[in-house]
Amino acid sequence: MSTILELLFPSRCVICDDPGIQLCTLCRSNITPSFTxxxxxxxxxxxxxxxxxxxxxxxxxxxxxxxxxxxxxxxDLLVDAYVKLDRRDAGNQEIFLVPIPSSQSANRKRGYRHSYLLAQGVRERIRRSGNAQIEIAELLKVNRKISDMSTLTREQRASNVNQAYSINPRGRAGQAEGGALILLDDLVTTGSSMMEAIRCLRAAKMWPLGAISAGVSPHLIS
Ligand SMILES: [Zn+2]
Incomplete structure (x- = not known):
């Protein structure tokens, strides 16, 4: 029976395992879009x-x-965010997605760079839709050990990421002058990582145009 189902429905819902699509309609309806x-x-x-x-x-x-x-x-969620972002100031410049990095040790342990892979997915999706002027620039790197944010209070988070990032010379080398930078992260809760990323880029005279995330904490948007 399962073989027939798999033939009929090659993928399954990643949350409830129902055959069909990668996120079934019911599970999808439990995700609240963010319009603000x-x-x-x-x-x-x-x-x-x-x-x-x-x-x-x-x-x-x-x-x-x-x-x-x-x-x-x-x-999908990041592409939705990208579409909503006001990108008029980018003009005809090439867009560079700037992933918020994980620590080197987390990357090593996982064997992949989580936010880079998300950026890659977004880049491919946007290129397929006809906008080829989009690249990834890994401009940021983690300076030191950052604790897992999920266990920290708002104040702890802020000091946890204070001066946590610096410019990654290799990422900078790959980024053409004059591109429009869009920061990218999976989740923004208090905004402290994003704030630190913005601080770090500005200190190097780079002015991010906007930021996108898959999820945002409801109390951050008004
Ligand atoms: Zn489901």
């Missing part, structure tokens, strides 16, 4: 969805378990 913009240090942030149990589950699956179907759903 937030501002982080004068940089517009757009998100695909409000943070909730399902978004949290998808992030864990993509980030820690490398589940492609979960990553694809996060990419």
């Amino acid at each position: 913009k937030a501002e982080i240090n004068c940089v517009e942030l757009r998100a695909g969805a409000l943070y909730g149990d399902l978004v949290s589950q998808l992030i864990l699956m993509a980030k820690e378990e490398n589940i492609a179907a979960a990553r694809n759903v996060l990419v």
Whole structure:
């Protein structure tokens, strides 16, 4: 029976395992889209969805378990965010997605760079839709050990990421002068990582145009 189902429905819902599509209609309906913009240090942030149990589950699956179907759903949400972002100031410049990095040790442990893979998904999706002027620039790197943010209070998060990033020379070498930078992360909760990323880029005389995330904490947007 399962073979017939798999022939009829080649993929399954990543959350409830129902045959059909990678995220079934019922599970998809439990994700609340985010239509409001937030501002982080004068940089517009757009998100695909409000943070909730399902978004949290998808992030864990993509980030820690490398589940492609979960990553694809996060990419969908990031593309939604990208579409909503005001990109008029970019003009005809090439767009560079700037992933918010994980620590080197987390990348080594996982064997992949989570936010880079998300950026890759977004780039491919946008290129397919006809906009070829989009690249990835890994401009940021983590300076030191950052604790797992999920266990920290708002104040702890802020000091946890204070001066945490610096410019990654290799990423900078690959980025053409004059491109428009869009920061990218899976989730923005208090905005402290995003704030630190903006600070770091500005200190190097780079002015991000906007930021996108798959999920955003409901209390960050008004
Ligand atoms: Zn489902």
